[in-house]
Amino acid sequence: MILDTLDLDDAEFARRTGWEIKPEGACRDDRCVPLPAMPDVAVGHVDVRVFAERLGMPLLHDEAHGLWSLGPEAGGRMLASAALPDIELPDLDGNLFALRVLRGQKVLLLAWASW
């Protein structure tokens, strides 16, 4: 995930990462991870550095462009479960297609490339 700031309000943080900030910590599905105090950001905001460290996510900084890249959680397997993640991608004309609309059919998802 590409970020241009490490200070996100809770709503934006949830929208970007899928993790919701609750009194018990950062929560997604049935899992909550307690977060320590974040003195460098305002109430109702998340310091992405703290979150990344607590979740074991790499956070890389590109100084030339003022960007950060927040990587996936390290450890375990690529697929945390067999449930297909929510995938929505455009076609050639830019129309978004969500794989969930194919529920009820078997799907062969094929990754290819032009290179």
Added chain:
Amino acid sequence: MWQTLRAELHPHGLEVVTVALDTGGAEAARRWIDAAHPEHPALIDQAHQLDALLGIVNVPSGVWIDERGMIVRPPEPAFPQRPAFQNVDPDNPALIERYRDNPRGLEVVREVLKLRIEPEAYVAALRDWVANGAASRYALAPDEVVRRSRPRPPEVAEAAASFELGQHVYRLGDQAGAVGWFRRAHRLQPDNWTYKRQAWSFADPRQGPTELYEGDWLSDVRASGAENYYPPLDL
């Protein structure tokens, strides 16, 4: 390439969805999709989201998803038929003549011929799954799907972050700035061919040696062994 099989299996409940992993976006993939006239969804993954989401490290890769949206086979090499390029005699005089002025090209062709490609077994398994659903021996239980998906140690997670940054910087127009991030991703996850080939293709469409990258297709395939480029199907 998948149209014939899709026409056969779609009436029996299978949909095919192709996804182009292309930093170049629709413009990079358009020529191929237009030529195929697909009747199935043909999507573009400009940010290579599927690499990190599903653990795709080479193309073509296929993932089977059942009617409930559960993955029943994680990414694995997926060919619908034996590619025409594998029907070549490496010592054919006409082939040697065609590459007379391009000896490295001939070496690439000969290396490609050594790749393990198993379309017959893959397509037979696919047909069995479409016919028998969860009762098919090829439909894996959720725990087995997770177990067979690739591990994500810290260096692989960091490779994903580095590759994503490289792509983003590249799309901003800073091609030189992207190279360092791509090289870092290659170093952290050397068996990820999508990271390598996408970046190499920007420097040289033939993915040959350049000053920008430590590796190239032929050298890296030889180093890791052509037989390992596509792992054997575990059906």
